[in-house]
Each structure stands twice: as structure tokens, then as C-alpha cells.
Amino acid sequence: MIMPSIVNTSLLCLIYISILPLSLCATKYQPNWDSIDSRPLPAWYDEAKFGIFMHWGVYSVPSFYSEWFWYRWKGAEPYPQVVEFMKENYPPGFTYADFARSFTAEFFDPAEWADIIKASGAKYYVLTSKHHEGYTNWPSNSSWNWNSVDVGPQRDLVGDLAAGVRNNTDIHFGLYYSLFEWFNPLFLKDKASGFTTTDYRDRVATPDLYDLVNRYKPEVIWTDGSGTAKSDYWKSTEFLAWLYNDSPVKNTVVTNDRWGDDCPCHHGGYYTCYDRYNPGVLQKHKFEDSMSVTKGGWGYAREKPLRSYHTVPQLLTTLIQVVSCGGNLLLNVGPTKDGRIMPIFEERLRQMGSWLKVNGEGIYSSRPWRKQNDTVNSNVWYTKSPKTEAVYAFLLEWPANNIVYLRDPRVTSTTTVAMLGHALPLKWTGAGGRGMNVTLPLLNPATMPCKWVWTLKLEGVK
Incomplete structure (x- = not known):
């Protein structure tokens, strides 16, 4: 026989456990x-859909070619245009380290950057804490005299920007970290041993990762650059087990898949697979397309002409394709050595945000529909709302006759069509059981809901 007091105590314990945080x-x-x-994956990441990436470091000083400038100058196979650039513009004996003193960031205003990021409509942000050059944007104990406090800006860029973003927005703050370094003697020694020695990992990479998490509490950790070493060399699973079990961001942090040469598209959090990964078809695993506003390269490069910059319609097309297939878009811009986001980058980001203000209902927190790209009309992509079951059809081009044919929606007696940003319902007709024809409103430039890519909201369709 069970005593009543024991029953009551057990019940209270069960109730207490049930209300504990998950x-x-x-x-x-x-x-x-x-x-x-x-x-x-923590739910916030899938709901976010859109983030901003920034590559900023000593490579922003020469600001020529790309963030791989040093390696293309002094690496195994130097690029002639980079070598010639140095000969024409710098004296003999000038080293890459000499660039650091000109990485001044005197115009860097974290609150202003936060305002631009917020205006873009992004829900998360990732900054390079260290790229393959090894220079760190925070006072790393593993990078003496090769960090932003000791040489260059003489300030903690990561810390200042983390505070700027968190104090002025509700955007999730994240950090990129390159595991390897091109010319670090410790890494080169480990690599020469076939990674049987682990001095670089134990003295640089591992301490840095723990320091970044404990000090800045990033909610995205975007690793990169395995240097051909596999994840067991990097002790990636040991770090991730700590990150998910015991770190200060264990409940909210998301990670990518670049934790060793054996990991991309196989292990980690969301998949990035390779740069600019836009598969164009529905994926079983959450993925992210990281791309830049410029066509090639991630750091700021002064010589790039206007044709090297993606237009807003091109960027929106990529965003829509990626989200339709179940992914997120991480869009990169490269700040200057003195801490400015160039006007063309700022314009692109603000234009993305102005479009999302009108059409974000079909992007944020959406899910892939049963069709991603329309079977007949290649200029139409779909998402759906998990709450209302509304389907969103994104029109990449406005048809000349003002009529859009949608092959894949199955109409019902309750079907309605609206255009986001336009107040009145749209007229439509069935297409003999094979989709629908939607008549777009007659609008002038002043009454258009947006300048590029229009969204139809379909309710009551299957």
C-alpha cells in the first residue's frame, strides 16, 4: 500500500519537473x-532566413583582389596581378605585417553599422573574428601583436560591434573563425607531420574558440578553413559537445559544417557545403547560402567595377530561391580599412530591407511548399505559411500582359489572391484544372508596392 504523503510528494515532483525549462x-x-x-537547430535560425556577413581584417588595407591577398602574393602559386600590384605600389622589403598599422578603423561606428544591418531586414549577423591571415579582431591571447588591440585600430572590434548590435537591435550576433592560418609556423609544422603533432590546435585554435564563446557569447559560430586537416585533429566534436552542453550559449547557438576536411555537407549544424551554395531544389537538411554583394571575393576590393556588384533583383532572386528550397541566405559586404561601409553596399542592404518590409510575410518563418519553382513558369517560386497554410508566389518578372499563369496551385471554392503591399484582392480564373491565371493590378510607379519582385498571397489553394 502506498502512503498518501508519498503520492502527494511524487505528484509535486512531477509537477515541478514539468514546469522546468526544457x-x-x-x-x-x-x-x-x-x-x-x-x-x-534552435528554432530562431530557421525562422530568420536572412543574415548579414562581413569580412574585415588587414586585407582591407591593400583592398585589392580579395581577402586572399596575402596568399596570392606569397603563397605556393603567386598570382601575377597581385605580385605586380605590390611592385608598383610598395617599396622593396615591405611585408604583409606592415599593412596592419594602416588598419585604423577611425570611422568605425558600431551603432551606425547596427543601424545599417537592421535596415537590411536581416535577423542575424556574422563578423570575421579571424580570417586565414591569422590577424584577430579581438585581443586573442594566442595572437600576440597580431590583433586589433595591439596593432592597427587599438580597440576590441569584436567586442565593440557585439555591444553595438545588441544595444541597438534584436539581431542575433555571430562570429566567423578560421581554424587554420596560411603561414603560422605551428600550423605548418603540424601539417608537415601529417597532423600527428597538435601544437597549433592546442595553443591557438582551441583556446581561441573557447575564448570567443565565453567572452562574446555568439549565437552563430561560423568556422572555416580546415587546412586539409580532419575534424579529429581539430577536436571538433569535443568542442561542440561542450558548446551544446555547458557553454553560455548552449540553448541558442547554431553552427555550420566546416569543422574539418571530412565535415562539409555531412556533419555539424546547418550545411554550407561550399561558398555560394544554392542547390535550386528542396534539401532534406537545413542549409545556408553564403554569398557576397560582389561577384567573387569577400573583403573590400577597390578595383572592382560596377558590373562586379550584384543588382538588387539578382540578390532578391537568390534569397527567394534559397528560402523556397529550405535554406537561409547570408549576404556579405566588406568594410574599408577605416571602418566605413561603402555607399553601394549600404544601398544594397537598405534596398533588401525595403523589399522585406513589404514582402517579409512570405519569407520570415516560412516553410517550403510542395513545389519550389513553378512547373511551367520559371519566374515563379513558392513558400508557405506553417500557421495559415497560405501559399506565397514570388514573381521575379512582371508579365507584359499583366496576367500570371501559375501551374501548380490547385484552386478551390474558397481560393483568394492578394498582392502583398496592395490593398485590393486580385481577380483570377481557373485554368481547366491545371492551375490558375491571375490578373495583376494596373499600377503606376507611384502605386507599386515595391520596385522588384512581387509576391502573391494565395489562400484556399492546395
Whole structure:
């Protein structure tokens, strides 16, 4: 016979456990890929859909070719145009380290950057804390005299920007970190040993990662650059187990898949696979397309002509394609050595934001529909709302006859069509059981809801 007091105590315990935060009862992840890969992505990331990336470092001083400037100058196979650039513009004996003193960031205003990021409509932001050159944008204990406090700006750029974003927006703050460094003697020694030695990992990469998480609490950790080493050399699963179990961001942090040469498109959090990954078809695993406003390169490059910059319609097309297929878009711009976001970059970001103010209903928190790209009309892509079951059809081009044929929606007696940003319902007719024809409103430039890419909201369709 069970005593009443025991029953009451057990009931109280069950009630108490039921109201505990789910995080306190979370799975304990083990340092192996089967366990690490089983962790669900925090919901905020899939709902966000759009983020901003920034590559900023010593490479922003020469601001020529790309952020790979140093390697293309002094690497295994130097690029002639980079070598010639140095000969024509700098004296003999000038080293890459000499650029650092000109990385001044005197115009860097974290609040202004935060305002531009917010205006873009992005829900998360990722800054390079260290690229392959090894220079760190925070006072890393592993990078003496090769960091933003010791040489160059003489300020903690990561810390200042984290505060600027968090104090002025509700955007999730994240950090990029390059695991390897092109010319670090410790890494080159480990590589020469076939990665049987681990001095670089133990003295640089691992301490840096723990320091970044504990100091700045990023909600995105975007690793890159395995240097041909596999994840066991980097002890990636050990770090990720700590990150998911015990770190200060264990409940909200998301990670990518670049944790070793064996990882892209196979292990980690969301998949990036390779730069500018836009598969164009529905993916089973959450992915992210990281691309730049410029066509090639990530850091600011002064010599790029206007044709090297993506237009807003091109950027919106990529955003829509990626989201339709279940992914996120991480859009990069490269700030200047003195801390400015160039007007053409700012304009592109603000234009993205103005479009999302009108059409974000079909992007944020959306889900892929049963069709991504219309079967007949290649200029139409779809998403759906998980709450209302509304379907959103994005028109990449406005038809000359003002009539859009949609092959894939199955109309019903309750079907209605609206255009986001336009107050009146739209007329439509069925197409003999094979989709629908939608008549677009007659609008002039002043009454257009947006300048590029228009969104039809379809309700009551299957």
C-alpha cells in the first residue's frame, strides 16, 4: 500500500519537473558525430532566413583582389596581378605585417553599422573574428601583436560591434573563425607531420574558440578553413559537445559544417557545403547560402567595377530561391580599412530591407511548399505559411500582359489572391484544372508596392 504523503510528494515532483525549462532536461551530447548531429537547430535560425556577413581584417588595407591577398602574393602559386600590384605600389622589403598599422578603423561606428544591418531586414549577423591571415579582431591571447588591440585600430572590434548590435537591435550576433592560418609556423609544422603533432590546435585554435564563446557569447559560430586537416585533429566534436552542453550559449547557438576536411555537407549544424551554395531544389537538411554583394571575393576590393556588384533583383532572386528550397541566405559586404561601409553596399542592404518590409510575410518563418519553382513558369517560386497554410508566389518578372499563369496551385471554392503591399484582392480564373491565371493590378510607379519582385498571397489553394 502506498502512503498518501508519498503520492502527494511524487505528484509535486512531477509537477515541478514539468514546469522546468526544457533546457534543464536537454540531451547530454557526446563528443562523436552521431550525437552532435542529432542536436536540433534552435528554432530562431530557421525562422530568420536572412543574415548579414562581413569580412574585415588587414586585407582591407591593400583592398585589392580579395581577402586572399596575402596568399596570392606569397603563397605556393603567386598570382601575377597581385605580385605586380605590390611592385608598383610598395617599396622593396615591405611585408604583409606592415599593412596592419594602416588598419585604423577611425570611422568605425558600431551603432551606425547596427543601424545599417537592421535596415537590411536581416535577423542575424556574422563578423570575421579571424580570417586565414591569422590577424584577430579581438585581443586573442594566442595572437600576440597580431590583433586589433595591439596593432592597427587599438580597440576590441569584436567586442565593440557585439555591444553595438545588441544595444541597438534584436539581431542575433555571430562570429566567423578560421581554424587554420596560411603561414603560422605551428600550423605548418603540424601539417608537415601529417597532423600527428597538435601544437597549433592546442595553443591557438582551441583556446581561441573557447575564448570567443565565453567572452562574446555568439549565437552563430561560423568556422572555416580546415587546412586539409580532419575534424579529429581539430577536436571538433569535443568542442561542440561542450558548446551544446555547458557553454553560455548552449540553448541558442547554431553552427555550420566546416569543422574539418571530412565535415562539409555531412556533419555539424546547418550545411554550407561550399561558398555560394544554392542547390535550386528542396534539401532534406537545413542549409545556408553564403554569398557576397560582389561577384567573387569577400573583403573590400577597390578595383572592382560596377558590373562586379550584384543588382538588387539578382540578390532578391537568390534569397527567394534559397528560402523556397529550405535554406537561409547570408549576404556579405566588406568594410574599408577605416571602418566605413561603402555607399553601394549600404544601398544594397537598405534596398533588401525595403523589399522585406513589404514582402517579409512570405519569407520570415516560412516553410517550403510542395513545389519550389513553378512547373511551367520559371519566374515563379513558392513558400508557405506553417500557421495559415497560405501559399506565397514570388514573381521575379512582371508579365507584359499583366496576367500570371501559375501551374501548380490547385484552386478551390474558397481560393483568394492578394498582392502583398496592395490593398485590393486580385481577380483570377481557373485554368481547366491545371492551375490558375491571375490578373495583376494596373499600377503606376507611384502605386507599386515595391520596385522588384512581387509576391502573391494565395489562400484556399492546395
